[in-house]
Amino acid sequence: MRKRSWGFVAVGLLVALVLAGVVSNYASSHPDGLDSSLLKGCTVNADDEITGGSCPARQAKDHELADSPLADYGIRGVDNGFLSTGLSGVVGVLLTFAVGGGLFWLLRGRRPAGGDGQPAGTDGGARDDRQPAGTAG
Structure with missing residues (x-):
């Protein structure tokens, strides 16, 4: 990868790290549309726990990975x-x-055996317009 490309990747990674590490803490804690629709018909307390009523969310179960080290954001x-x-x-x-x-x-594509970064059969962009001996131009 060229030096300029590495800089672009590094800046992109840095921006993603800042967004994930800092800005993600300011995301809304209110349920999204799917969660809200699943809670219709139930009553919930201040901690968003279902306290009564009848709604599809009552049948919800924990995911198999709910105990993983990175569960629940x-x-x-x-x-x-x-x-x-x-x-x-x-x-x-x-x-x-x-x-x-x-x-x-x-x-990614592999480089040719020469390792000079040029596709096989090229000389790095230099052109030789001379005709081989015995051919008509």
Whole structure:
């Protein structure tokens, strides 16, 4: 990758890390449209726990990975909510970058045996317009 491309990737990664680590803490904690529609018909308390009524959300179950270290937009064991959310976002960005970068590295085009970065059969853009001996121009 060219030096200019590395700079672009580095700036993009830095922006993603700042957004995930800081700005994500200011996202709305209110339920989105799907959550709201599943709660119709139920009464909920201040902690968004269902206290009565009948709604589809009553049948909800925890996901199999609900006990994982990064579950529920936080890191298990970190008591500070702001720090927990920010760290989980940073870890998520770094994991995504690592997987994406690894896939890019595996799937990228290979360089020719010469290793000069030029496609096989080229001389780096220099043209030779001379005709081989014995041919008509």
